[in-house]
Amino acid sequence: MPTSKEELLRRGLTPHEIQHNQHRRAEWQDYGGTGLYMITLCIDGRHPLFGHLEGNISAKRGQADFPHIVLSPLGRTILEEELPKIHRFYPQIEMWQAAMMPDHLHLLLYVAEPLPQGKRLGDVIRSFKGGCSRAWWGSGTAAGTVLKSTGTAAAPVPALSSAVKPAARRASLFEAGYHDRIIKRPGMLDTIKRYMNDNPLRALMRRQLPRLMERRLHLHIGAQDYAAFGALFLLKRAEKEQVFFHRRDAATGLPTEQTDAYKQERERLLAEAREGVVLVSPAISRGEKKVIDAAIEEGLPVIHLQKEPIAQYWKPELRRFEACARGSLLIMAPWGLDEHSPSDFASFHRLNDLAAEICKTTDAVLLNISDYKA
Numbered sequence: 001m002p003t004s005k006e007e008l009l010r011r012g013l014t015p016h017e018i019q020h021n022q023h024r025r026a027e028w029q030d031y032g033g034t035g036l037y038m039i040t041l042c043i044d045g046r047h048p049l050f051g052h053l054e055g056n057i058s059a060k061r062g063q064a065d066f067p068h069i070v071l072s073p074l075g076r077t078i079l080e081e082e083l084p085k086i087h088r089f090y091p092q093i094e095m096w097q098a099a100m101m102p103d104h105l106h107l108l109l110y111v112a113e114p115l116p117q118g119k120r121l122g123d124v125i126r127s128f129k130g131g132c133s134r135a136w137w138g139s140g141t142a143a144g145t146v147l148k149s150t151g152t153a154a155a156p157v158p159a160l161s162s163a164v165k166p167a168a169r170r171a172s173l174f175e176a177g178y179h180d181r182i183i184k185r186p187g188m189l190d191t192i193k194r195y196m197n198d199n200p201l202r203a204l205m206r207r208q209l210p211r212l213m214e215r216r217l218h219l220h221i222g223a224q225d226y227a228a229f230g231a232l233f234l235l236k237r238a239e240k241e242q243v244f245f246h247r248r249d250a251a252t253g254l255p256t257e258q259t260d261a262y263k264q265e266r267e268r269l270l271a272e273a274r275e276g277v278v279l280v281s282p283a284i285s286r287g288e289k290k291v292i293d294a295a296i297e298e299g300l301p302v303i304h305l306q307k308e309p310i311a312q313y314w315k316p317e318l319r320r321f322e323a324c325a326r327g328s329l330l331i332m333a334p335w336g337l338d339e340h341s342p343s344d345f346a347s348f349h350r351l352n353d354l355a356a357e358i359c360k361t362t363d364a365v366l367l368n369i370s371d372y373k374a
Helices: 005-010 015-019 073-089 121-137 186-197 199-208 232-236 260-274 286-298 318-326 344-360
Strands: 035-042 051-054 068-071 093-100 104-111 145-150 153-158 179-182 214-221 224-230 240-242 278-281 302-305 329-334 365-367
Touching (some): 068 073, 073 093, 073 104, 093 186, 214 232, 240 344, 260 278, 260 286, 278 286, 278 344, 286 318, 318 329
Parallel strands (some): 240 278, 302 329
Antiparallel strands (some): 093 104
16 A cells, blocks of 8 residues: 555654655765765754845856855855855865755755764764854844745845844754765766756756646545655646566567667657657656657656655656656656665566556646745
């Protein structure tokens, strides 16, 4: 049986808690040794205290009106004064890149040498967060100004409630914990850099095209619960077709994508998509991936199932994000996949079974609990 919202509540858990597991550390990682990390720190309450976004999503990269952040005084202080302190106090750590957004901060940190005895990465981040909080306590923002979204940019408006004013209680600027992503291969590093650089573009695309991109943390189809991001209206399309290929051709033993039969089927599927048929697939096998990649590149309608959970602040990489913004892609993540699929082989078949089920129905119950609080 799938893990439904009701079952989670019976266990004393909530969907919000299940989705927000990002603060857990990797038990196998030596956080006192060398390593390359992307660190994400979110402002407590997600208040946009670091600045506001400006720009045009149609502008080309490098142009003055390409989406970018305009830093607040607090944002500039953290970027120019607090961040350099990390290397000053811990010369073993190099700051490779920093990307500031109105309500969160990404850091690309390279620990080139082991940290001093007894010190871990968490100690470094804790000290940095403390310095940022002290900067906040003495800033004009802390005295009662917050940035409020108004269309494509944002403007200062009066005073925060006492819950977000730090002076009396010496509250922390950031929410508890932080998210670290361990980077172990060059391709992953390039992806992370692009993700950090394109944060303002993705944020403005979501703001300017709200009807094309939606997020649902609880969506029920058949007997399965999902989270979803993107063009939800694709589920209502009557014409949907599954893209499914085994890794090897049963008759020849060759990789499927090398056979003439595959090439013909690939062209047929893409031709159907050009006529409005929605292609549905987890894109796990190479044959599936080549079809789905080609469809996304061409702007054809696609529903992509993935193993990675979709949480409240999850966003896809830029290529898929732009496809969501165009209204041509919906990304879906089934709840409880590991319970059904303890191995990669089982996950492959489970996701393809779900793709087949999605193709058969246009009856999707949307339960929007993305703002649900524990």
